[in-house]
Amino acid sequence: MRIGEVARKTGVKAETIRFYEREGILTAPPRTRSNYRDYGPDEAATLTFIRRARDLGFSMPDVRELLELSNEDDRSCAAVDSLARAHLDQVERKIAALQIMRDELSRMIASCEQDTISDCRIIDTLAASHGP
Amino acid sequence: MRIGEVARKTGVKAETIRFYEREGILTAPPRTRSNYRDYGPDEAATLTFIRRARDLGFSMPDVRELLELSNEDDRSCAAVDSLARAHLDQVERKIAALQIMRDELSRMIASCEQDTISDCRIIDTLAASHGP
């Protein structure tokens, strides 16, 4: 099938698929007589794999690693697990950082009494209010 | 003071300060005889403002807007508030998205029983297990 169809089936845009090919993460498929990329089900499966991993926030290097590992059926999956655990860790850190942002933003917004800018607690907080 | 000192005082790296100047977000300071940038307390205050806003996750366009608004003392702070609220909203969306990631990752990791890759539930999930 052509790139547009595999794009629809996998949820990965055609431009992105070409990008993955350039980057070497997806092997180049055969071409039709008219030089169109001609994908089979294997490539579609790989793209689905990539999209799921990306949706879970794995970086492209992580995805590369996961793809390689996924082909080594007989090896232990310890490497997969530790990669996933490390990633979960990162996600949790990111959540924690964003929750701090959220709390600070909420406090700022709550403290503002809709006055003039010179009295605005939001501007005040940003300008100098806390810290040395 | 020179760029290194203001960098230390504000927590904004020298390279970043020069970058802000190129981008027009920070006005170019006077220069010493030897062509070094010579900052006063106002620029330092602006940089602190920028850093605090960035730490709270505001985008550079947002920061620009906030800086402009911060100079208009007599206007109502409604624009500031709505900008902050919109940003808080985005942060909350991001947290929600990351929590979904986290939960899915946790489930995947918990379901794996440290076997071979061909039996790994993490690889399975990525490859095809859920969805059409």
Add this chain to the structure above:
DNA sequence: CTTGACCTTGTAGTGGCTACAAGGTGCATA
């Protein structure tokens, strides 16, 4: 006089796409 910390400019790289531009191909319809 040399060392080393600091400063200057400019350019290119990061991640992960996304958006063109300019042209070729394939199929349905008038």
Add this chain to the structure above:
DNA sequence: TATGCACCTTGTAGCCACTACAAGGTCAAG
């Protein structure tokens, strides 16, 4: 047959907010 239209091709540049590096200038201490 012609025409339109959707689709495909390549290559390049842009996005965000920096960050790194190269090649050189300046200044105070020892």
